[in-house]
Amino acid sequence: MESDGDKLLEALAALANPHRLRILAALQMKGRNYVSQLARDLGIGCPLLHLHLRKLEEAGLVDSQLEIPEDGK
Secondary structure: OOOHHHHHHHHHHHHOOHHHHHHHHHHHHHOOOOHHHHHHHHOOOHHHHHHHHHHHHHOOOOOOOOOOOOOOO
8 A cells, every 4th residue: 555655756757756746737737638638738749648647647737538529539
């Protein structure tokens, strides 16, 4: 079981990256957003954004939801 100290340390480690801080700031301003749009807004590639979002999610700072349009694109 993860202690409160471990959770805090994970959150602080996630926040120690400038890309992740920019991601959180963008989400704070706009709220929910699609990864592709967020990548364009921040000027970073989707693979890199996914990496940073995963770290933020693991730290409990963001959550995600998979949405697939009816046309499958």
